[in-house]
Structures are given as C-alpha cells and as structure tokens.
Amino acid sequence: MSLKLWEQVAAWKSSKYRFVDLTHELSPETPHWWGFKPLKETTLYDYPENKKDGDTWTEAPMQIKEYTVVGQYGTHVDAPIHFDSKGRTQEQLRVDEMVYPLVVIDKSKEVAENPDYELSVEDVLAFEKEYGRIPEGAFVAFRTDWYKQPADDFQKKDADGNPHTPGWTIPTLEFLVKERNIGAIGHETADTDAAIRAFQPDSHPLPAEQYILSQDRIQVEVLAHLDELPPVGAVIFVTFPKLKGGTGFAARCFALVENE
Structure with a gap:
C-alpha cells in the first residue's frame, strides 16, 4: 500500500508550507448579521x-x-437551500466541496476609501490580466479587510443609521459562474450584497446572495485574515457539520499556503 498521502501530509506540516486560519473565534462577541x-x-x-x-x-x-x-453566525457556510427553495441542504453537500483552489481578489484599499464598493467584472478581468485566468472550480474570495471592523460597528452605519458595507454585483457573479465555472465564493462581510443594494423596494432582498446560491454554489461569509494570503496558489478548506436539512452553519475555514 502506498504511503504517498501520508508523505504529503508530512510535507504540508513542514516549514515549506503554512496554515492560515480564516475563521473568527465563536463567542457572543463574534461579528454577525445585525438581525441575529x-x-x-x-x-x-x-x-x-x-x-x-x-x-x-x-x-x-x-x-x-x-x-x-443561529446557523448563519460568525464565519459560516451557506448551503444553496438558504436562498433557493429547491436547493441542496447541508447534508447533501459533498465532502469534495470542502476543498478548493483559492483565488483572493484584493480591493481593501478601494473599500477603505469607499465602504460601498462593489466588486465588478472589470475588477475580475484586471485581476486575471495580472495573475492569470481563474481556474474552474475555484473558491473566489473578495478581500476587503472588513474583518478588522469592530463587531459593534460591522455595518458601519452613518449618522442617519444607514449601513455601508462592500459586496458583489450580480454581473460579476454571473461572469464567475457562467464564464469561469467557479465552485464557491467568500467574503469578510455578513452579506453578499453591498448594503446599498441589499434591500431595494423593487427587487429581491439580497439579490446577489440569492443568485449565487440559486446556482448550486456554496458561499462563506464573515471570513478573516484574507490579507495573509497570496492572490493565487493557496488551497482553502471549508469544514462544517453534516446537518440534516441545514441551511447554513458555523464553519472552520483555513488555507494552506506554500512558503516562498
């Protein structure tokens, strides 16, 4: 019997690689969606x-x-059923859907200047021009450094009480799903959508979140420490309970990175 897999694990735990925890500590003080x-x-x-x-x-x-x-608390995975009545539930997700090549698109500087920033298709194409085409089946993470935001100001409300958080646009997600066939997405905020888009009177609430989950993809929200990862080359592990009928649950996510 071959021991190559054991040798691979030993290599991963050597000084050639490092593990990066992408998960917020779970406690009453953990950043979470305002409604919970x-x-x-x-x-x-x-x-x-x-x-x-x-x-x-x-x-x-x-x-x-x-x-x-609540299931969607702190760093957590969302199963398709969360926003798609016909979507898969947590126990129906395969174990191979817990590991992906990881792509990290960094817009932290732009978000620091504009908390309403939305990741565009042009941003994705500019990323690919510099780092190469996003591989099929990848986990695409939107880095904003939002995890550094205080938990009691995670929505960054203005003087009128209006929240301001960055997010994805539907055209960007459509491009990643239809043109790149990605496996999953993740972000550091508690919503997929930018706050200015999340609840509009003439549209579905949280339309970008509804879209990505309706495409039978999972997503991870409230990620942390994406700033410790390279744009390409890392692998992400997304672990969570095999909860029957689960729409989402706290997840322990980490990345494996090759040391340069």
Missing part, C-alpha cells in the same frame, strides 16, 4: 472546583455546555 441575537452559552455540567455562589449547573467529573446560536 448573539450566541448564548449555558453550562450544564462542570467540575466541582468551579462551583461559585449562584451557579445552578450540576457538579460532575466533566464539563458540558449548551449553545444557542
């Missing part, structure tokens, strides 16, 4: 030595906690 309540943690069982006055949990030789949290 923060994660709630309840201790059910704990070690006797941890007991304090007022604690109601059961003393035991173990620690067990219960978490109450």
Whole structure:
C-alpha cells in the first residue's frame, strides 16, 4: 500500500508550507448579521472546583455546555437551500466541496476609501490580466479587510443609521459562474450584497446572495485574515457539520499556503 498521502501530509506540516486560519473565534462577541441575537452559552455540567455562589449547573467529573446560536453566525457556510427553495441542504453537500483552489481578489484599499464598493467584472478581468485566468472550480474570495471592523460597528452605519458595507454585483457573479465555472465564493462581510443594494423596494432582498446560491454554489461569509494570503496558489478548506436539512452553519475555514 502506498504511503504517498501520508508523505504529503508530512510535507504540508513542514516549514515549506503554512496554515492560515480564516475563521473568527465563536463567542457572543463574534461579528454577525445585525438581525441575529448573539450566541448564548449555558453550562450544564462542570467540575466541582468551579462551583461559585449562584451557579445552578450540576457538579460532575466533566464539563458540558449548551449553545444557542443561529446557523448563519460568525464565519459560516451557506448551503444553496438558504436562498433557493429547491436547493441542496447541508447534508447533501459533498465532502469534495470542502476543498478548493483559492483565488483572493484584493480591493481593501478601494473599500477603505469607499465602504460601498462593489466588486465588478472589470475588477475580475484586471485581476486575471495580472495573475492569470481563474481556474474552474475555484473558491473566489473578495478581500476587503472588513474583518478588522469592530463587531459593534460591522455595518458601519452613518449618522442617519444607514449601513455601508462592500459586496458583489450580480454581473460579476454571473461572469464567475457562467464564464469561469467557479465552485464557491467568500467574503469578510455578513452579506453578499453591498448594503446599498441589499434591500431595494423593487427587487429581491439580497439579490446577489440569492443568485449565487440559486446556482448550486456554496458561499462563506464573515471570513478573516484574507490579507495573509497570496492572490493565487493557496488551497482553502471549508469544514462544517453534516446537518440534516441545514441551511447554513458555523464553519472552520483555513488555507494552506506554500512558503516562498
């Protein structure tokens, strides 16, 4: 029996490569979509030595906690069913859909100047002119450095209470799906759409998000540390529970990068 795969894992864990965690820590303070309540943690069982006055949990030789949290919380994956009534649910996603060649399109400078920035087809073509054609089946990440935004100002509201966050446009996603046959997308914000497009009176709410999920693609929202990755050459792993009927859930995402 060949041991080449084991040798490959050993190589990945050598100094030739590095792993980059792309996931926000999961807690009540984690950045999340404005319409959701923060994660709630309840201790059910704990070690006797941890007991304090007022604690109601059961003393035991173990620690067990219960978490109450919406599926689309913090860094999370969205399954197609999230915005497509006929789309696949979480347990129907294949394990090979948890790993992709990774492309990172950096528009962090533009977003710093204009938080309403929308990634355009022209941006994608300019990226390809510099770094080469986006490969079929790629995970395309839109880097904005938004993960550095404070969790309590993740929407970056103006004085009138209007949110300002960057996002994708439908023409850009159509190009990536139809012309490049990408596998998935990801971004650092809590929405696919720029805030100025998300909820318009004469259109579907979050139209870009509706489009990408209706194309039987997954997406990952609230990514972090894309600034630690090269534009091309990395591999992303998107892991999440095999939740029956799941529309989305907290994900642990990381990238493998070759050290130069």
